[in-house]
Each structure stands twice: as structure tokens, then as C-alpha cells.
Amino acid sequence: MKVPPQPLPTYSGLTPFRNWFRHGTPVLMYHKLGPRPPGVRLKGLYVGERLFRKQIRELAEAGFSGPNYDQVISTRPEQKQVFITFDDGFENVLRHGLKPLADHGFKAMQFLVADQLGRTNDWETCEGEAEERLMDTEQIRDWIAAGHEIGAHTLTHPRLTRVSESQAREEIAASKRKLEDLFGRPIRHFCYPYGDHNDRTVELVRDAGYETACLVSGGLVVPGADPLRLNRIMARYASRSPKSLLRQLKARWNWA
Numbered sequence: 001m002k003v004p005p006q007p008l009p010t011y012s013g014l015t016p017f018r019n020w021f022r023h024g025t026p027v028l029m030y031h032k033l034g035p036r037p038p039g040v041r042l043k044g045l046y047v048g049e050r051l052f053r054k055q056i057r058e059l060a061e062a063g064f065s066g067p068n069y070d071q072v073i074s075t076r077p078e079q080k081q082v083f084i085t086f087d088d089g090f091e092n093v094l095r096h097g098l099k100p101l102a103d104h105g106f107k108a109m110q111f112l113v114a115d116q117l118g119r120t121n122d123w124e125t126c127e128g129e130a131e132e133r134l135m136d137t138e139q140i141r142d143w144i145a146a147g148h149e150i151g152a153h154t155l156t157h158p159r160l161t162r163v164s165e166s167q168a169r170e171e172i173a174a175s176k177r178k179l180e181d182l183f184g185r186p187i188r189h190f191c192y193p194y195g196d197h198n199d200r201t202v203e204l205v206r207d208a209g210y211e212t213a214c215l216v217s218g219g220l221v222v223p224g225a226d227p228l229r230l231n232r233i234m235a236r237y238a239s240r241s242p243k244s245l246l247r248q249l250k251a252r253w254n255w256a
């Protein structure tokens, strides 16, 4: 089945995506929930709690379920499943995300940076981004106790194709072991920081024993998709500035 082009480069609500979602399963990628602190550079990575609640409610009302992430491998479009994923393990997701997810029985996945638990987003602050706290082990236990899942997102959040092969292997394999030891559960799912990967990275992920690995964009997951290169769709707040609309239009028609 040929999948038509994505209606918009990013997801902020169901309306433009309703028909398109019939062609595959969306795996939505979120980062941070709640109010933006002053000085934030990548504003789109914050989704306010009210908008997040609206996004989940609208999917539930349209008949979508938010199942356990293990099902992403076997999902089919007619099942109307949507997978909610969060990258990096931010504490603000625990604060603002649990209730909206629980209200509609949606499960969500958190991809954790294993050496940074309880610390902050160093890999972003070094580039001038605002500091945010990451969940510590107790908070991650709360997340799991609420019925949600965890996956690995390396030890330190490097660009895996820009570090040595031995370092990439360590980032991929040791993050799995560390999270398994800490939380006493198998870690089956991986997420490439920045979506950065090549054929060798994918082999390292396979060697480490992961069942799936996901990217940061690419569109829908269709039947027969490579489980170690799963597409996602970036969810963000709906910016209505003329600059942002122009950027979306350009991306839509590949002008840029």
C-alpha cells in the first residue's frame, strides 16, 4: 500500500491527519510538557498540559487506543492504535502527563538517558538550551507504577555516528544493562538520539538485543516496517506565527 505524503511536518491536532492515519500507525514523539521556563530556545519541544490533554482526548474520541509499546512491532492501521513516546525522561512529563494519559487509559513510553537520571539535560544546556530536570530512579518507578514503560536512549545522549564504534557500542549496550539492573525489567526498545544512525549503528542496536529502535521523524509505521528504524511523528504545540506557518508550508511542499 502506498502511503500518501504527511499532511504537515509536525502534529498538533488530529484534524489534518485523520485520513492519513488510515494508512499506518502513528508513533508520536514528545519531549517536554507544561509551561516553558524563560530563555527556552526550542519552544516547540514544550507542549502545554491543556494542549496535551486535548490531543489525547481527541485521539480517544476518534476511537484510537494507546497500547503497550511492545505492540508497535505487530500494529496494523485498522487497529487504530497510537503510540505515545517521550524522549529524554523529563520530570515535567511525570508532573503534567500522568493524569491526561490515565483519563483515557493511554500507555506511554519514556526513552531514558541512563547516566543522567536525576540530573539535567546537559547535552542541551551545553548548546544554550534552558535547564530541565530529568526523572530520578524513584520518579521513574512512579512512572512505571502508573502503567507506563521505559526504553533506552543511550548513556549520555551523543550523536552515535560521530563517536567511535566502541563508544557507540557502549552507549547502546550499557544503557540497556544499566536500566535493566536498576528497574528489574527487560529493556527491549531503543531510541536514537537526534535520530542519528547509520547501518553500523543499527547493527550495534541489534547486537545489544533490542527488539525495536525509533527515529525522530519519517511518518507512519506501516506493516512490514524495519523494527530497528521505526518512523515517528513529532508532536508539538501549534505555532501560529507567520514565520512558523511559512516554514511548515515550505516543508510540506519540499521547497526548503
Ligand SMILES: [Zn+2]
Pocket (backbone or CB within 6 Å): 087, 088, 153, 157, 193, 194
Ligand atoms: Zn533525546
